[in-house]
Amino acid sequence: MRQRALFSRGEFLRLGGAGMAGAVLLGVAACGGGGQQGGPVELVFSHGPEQSGVLRKQIDAFNRRHEGEIRVEWREMPAQTEQYFDRLRTQFQAGGGDIDAISGDVIWPAQFAANGWIADLSERFPESERDKFLEGPIEANTYEGKIYGVPWFTDAGMLYYRKDLLEESGFSEPPKTWEELKEMALRIKQDSGVKFGFVFQGADYEGGVVDGLEYIWTHGGEVLDPQDSTRVVIDSPESVAGLKTERSMIEEGVAPEAVVNYAEMESHTAFLNGDAVFMRNWPYVFGLFGQFPVRPEQVDVAPLPVDREGRRSTSSLGGWNLFINAASEDEADAAWTLIEYLAAPEQQRQRALEGGYLPTLEELYEDREILDRVPVIALGREAIKNTRPRPVSPYYSDMSLKMAEQFNASLKGEVSPEEAIGTLQEELQNIVDQGG
Numbered sequence: 001m002r003q004r005a006l007f008s009r010g011e012f013l014r015l016g017g018a019g020m021a022g023a024v025l026l027g028v029a030a031c032g033g034g035g036q037q038g039g040p041v042e043l044v045f046s047h048g049p050e051q052s053g054v055l056r057k058q059i060d061a062f063n064r065r066h067e068g069e070i071r072v073e074w075r076e077m078p079a080q081t082e083q084y085f086d087r088l089r090t091q092f093q094a095g096g097g098d099i100d101a102i103s104g105d106v107i108w109p110a111q112f113a114a115n116g117w118i119a120d121l122s123e124r125f126p127e128s129e130r131d132k133f134l135e136g137p138i139e140a141n142t143y144e145g146k147i148y149g150v151p152w153f154t155d156a157g158m159l160y161y162r163k164d165l166l167e168e169s170g171f172s173e174p175p176k177t178w179e180e181l182k183e184m185a186l187r188i189k190q191d192s193g194v195k196f197g198f199v200f201q202g203a204d205y206e207g208g209v210v211d212g213l214e215y216i217w218t219h220g221g222e223v224l225d226p227q228d229s230t231r232v233v234i235d236s237p238e239s240v241a242g243l244k245t246e247r248s249m250i251e252e253g254v255a256p257e258a259v260v261n262y263a264e265m266e267s268h269t270a271f272l273n274g275d276a277v278f279m280r281n282w283p284y285v286f287g288l289f290g291q292f293p294v295r296p297e298q299v300d301v302a303p304l305p306v307d308r309e310g311r312r313s314t315s316s317l318g319g320w321n322l323f324i325n326a327a328s329e330d331e332a333d334a335a336w337t338l339i340e341y342l343a344a345p346e347q348q349r350q351r352a353l354e355g356g357y358l359p360t361l362e363e364l365y366e367d368r369e370i371l372d373r374v375p376v377i378a379l380g381r382e383a384i385k386n387t388r389p390r391p392v393s394p395y396y397s398d399m400s401l402k403m404a405e406q407f408n409a410s411l412k413g414e415v416s417p418e419e420a421i422g423t424l425q426e427e428l429q430n431i432v433d434q435g436g
Helices: 054-065 081-093 109-114 135-140 163-168 178-192 206-217 237-251 257-261 264-272 283-288 332-342 345-355 362-366 368-373 375-379 381-385 396-412 417-433
Strands: 041-047 070-076 101-105 150-156 158-162 196-199 228-232 276-281 299-302 315-324
Touching (some): 041 332, 054 332, 070 332, 081 101, 101 332, 109 315, 135 150, 150 381, 178 276, 196 264, 237 257, 257 396, 276 283, 299 375, 299 381, 345 362, 345 368, 362 368, 396 417
Parallel strands (some): 041 070, 196 276
Antiparallel strands (some): 158 276
């Protein structure tokens, strides 16, 4: 018998990529059937409070559709991802808890799967259906060759820029390399009097890890061996070059010194107030126009720059997925029915149009109404398709803390990029070798 527990409600922040879209799914249906004594199966679904209101509409519609068969209770969890993660981990370690269907951050699947906390969905979610999704979200849900989650909505790091200021300084297109970005930012600062050339997330937290990884990836570096996730390979000239480029943004006057403490909010506030030429951030920023002086017609979006022409741009994958609690064996079929519904094309389209959530289904990037009404999808299409997950490891949460610390210390100039990378090589390998 599963333990039942109640938890407090948290205030929802639209995580790392608020303004994102629901995923789509599948043609493999499973019916939950009747509950005990002929009543409906009672399901608990966990997710943070959602500002758009679209999830409440969809759960209510699901309950009407499955009246007498399945009844879903939405358990509102903390908005802060770390707090949500801790709540789930506490329940899992105590025997599973009472949550049946789980929404979860894109960085959680490997750790949950390695501990046996979420169900293997490989039979329910075959390759023929996975092929309909963007590659990055599927990769993030795959652990040791098996699939453990269904992509619900996705997110991507993007380069925002003031196209009006670029045009005034004679630039017809955004920068393709980091060096071009620095040159353009400094010239436009001089021409326009804008305070900052570039703002991004440099603080000691998960967002700082994301940005640090993007600098490393766009210089050709890696954290884990792509063929062997137990082998740390971050100690390379490419990784060092990535952190040097990040630090050079401050050293050369492109980014403000305060960027070492910037998270998403500080970045978008500076940019939308008209104080920065370029900004790295998530798609949610497009939902903030009207609250700040900068207008949407002044802004455009491009893929993140790279270290040299010819290298493919890469940004960090964000977004959330849908899982089944491995302890919910009796409710698994009903939980799958809910997941199938939430991730289906109709619901994904509704989430995009009413909530601005980025789709995970390839075909919806050709939907004209979505492209017209959610402009960041059209503008950022290349960035969205060039995402990759953060290192897929059951020890990622421990690794992330070390990367946040060293990336931030390098950005501040407290240690050299070489020192930061060398320290991480040893610390991350120790984490993997010791099993977290």
